[in-house]
Amino acid sequence: MKLPLVILPVFICCSLMSAAVNARGTYQTPEEFIGQAFNADVPKAKVFWIDETAQQTIESILAHSFKKMRLRYWQQANESVWIMDEIGKESPITVAIHVKDSAIAQTKVLVYRESRGDEVRHDFFTDQFKSAKLKQDLQLDTHIDGITGATLSVRALTKLSRIALYLDDYVINKDKE
DSSP states (O other): OOOOTTTHHHHHHHHHHHHHHTTOEEOOOHHHHHHHHTTTOOOOEEEEEOOHHHHHHHHHHHTSOOOOSEEEEEEETTEEEEEEEEESSSSEEEEEEEEETTEEEEEEEEEEOSSSOGGGGSHHHHGGGTTOOBOTTSOBSSOOOOOTTOHHHHHHHHHHHHHHHHHHHHHHHHHHO
16 A cells, blocks of 8 residues: 555654553553462462661662652562662653562563653563572662663663662561561
8 A cells, every 4th residue: 555645754653653652561460479479379468568678778769859758568588579660751650579588589570650661671671680589789680781861761670679679688587587
């Protein structure tokens, strides 16, 4: 089918706009992720009450204020699952992070609400976080390659990964006390 030259720019523009809108979506439910992480032997959800130390650390990682008073998480022995949101460019990205033996076992974008940059939801990107640990300076010990056009989404996932590792260590050490 040949399109008249006048209609072609409109067609291309609409196609690009529809691709951007399609970047939004729900890719997995929290329940499905938690079930996979714990091989269907799902522990009861726990509540982490954010104290002043945790608040300051989370805010230093995020580089902005954090207003939540508590976070739900799931823990069994030496592993935990954290489901958190962070703003990419304009909208929250919901991410699930499974931590096992103080290292990331899996990262999954559950809900992506931005109009672009959804490449961060694909395995080629999230697999970079596997086995990442937190260094003393609260940075990941693994380099995470960026994605052109998704810089803020990449930063959001990286920050949430650092927070999940920090909180996992925090609750594991608290349980040992």
